[in-house]
Amino acid sequence: MSTPTPGRCTLVGAGPGDPELLTLKAVRAIASATVLLVDDLVNDAVLAHASPTARIVHVGKRGGCKSTPQAFIDKLMITAVHEGEHVVRLKGGDPFIFGRGGEELEHLRAAGIEVEVVNGITSGLAGMSSLGAPLTHREHAHGVVFVTGHAKPGDTGTDWVLLAHTAHQAKLTLVIYMGVSSLAHICQGLQSGLPAHTPVAVVQNASLPTQRQVLTTLGELVATVQGQDLHSPCIIVVGDVVQGARAWQKAEPHTAAQRIA
Known part of the structure; x- marks a missing residue:
């Protein structure tokens, strides 16, 4: 046998x-x-x-x-x-x-x-690369944090207030996965430690022909995502590195929220 x-x-x-x-x-x-x-x-x-x-x-x-x-x-x-x-x-x-x-x-x-x-390329990296921007930069971001916006049932989830203060002090880029459904709560916590004018990129369907992206600021993030009708799967990138995006450099910061492709 x-x-x-x-x-x-x-x-x-x-x-x-x-x-x-x-x-x-x-x-x-x-x-x-x-x-x-x-x-x-x-x-x-x-x-x-x-x-x-x-x-x-x-x-x-x-x-x-x-x-x-x-x-x-x-x-x-x-x-x-x-x-x-x-x-x-x-x-x-x-x-x-x-x-x-x-x-x-x-x-x-x-x-x-x-x-x-x-290993495979994660969407947080691919999404930012598609915008022509890095996740780290010697002047703007000394590190990057990948974090989920979706808490396990029964779990309190990420301490967004603490994370915001840490990111601001340590000059970190935040890459948030699965955060659209909890966006208002996330933004409220992040704005306790990060300025409202902090640049943000939101990328839906990263790397696919159906990819959509919007550049905005932390203070305008919720209104922008709702106004542009962006849905999961989305990557949300928070930090000064977003200013390296090609579209951001072509637009005035106050009009960047209106720029979508």
Whole structure:
């Protein structure tokens, strides 16, 4: 009787949306998978790299929408690996930046499964790059903080007041994921420590043909997002580095809030 071939699991970052931003290592992992568990924000064009014989399972994960329970996804991965499959868990952006990759890693290791991780370009970086602006700058930003605007149920979430004071004193760029639904609360906290004229960029659908972006200030952020009807998935970038955006440099600061592409 033959011994079953041991399975394996790879957590793969599919990047922010543009399939050309996939890494070569991600392409190889996708091509070698026998089972792919695919998040909702992964571009369908990425699946062109999958084997024709691979089983593709869509396990939607999108903020504000009905999602596949995380426990069910964990069970699917573990079961498939024990059956000898090469499971690729395909996630938008990077698995370890608000992709629950850490949680999945813990569950897989607890089941005795070794995991490989393939990083992907996160939307916070891709969104700012598309505007021609950096996240750090020797004069304007000595560091960058990636933070979620979506608190886990029962959790108090980010202390926006404390974060604002820290960002102001340490000259940090704030990159906020999943913050649109709580934007009024976030802005109220941030304005306790950051000036109302602090530049802000909001990028929806970063790197995709449907990308939209708006440049504004912290004091005008809520009104601008509502007025321009921007929705998730959005990245919100707060800090002086936003002034490096091409559109900001072409506009007067007081008219930047009206500039959208």
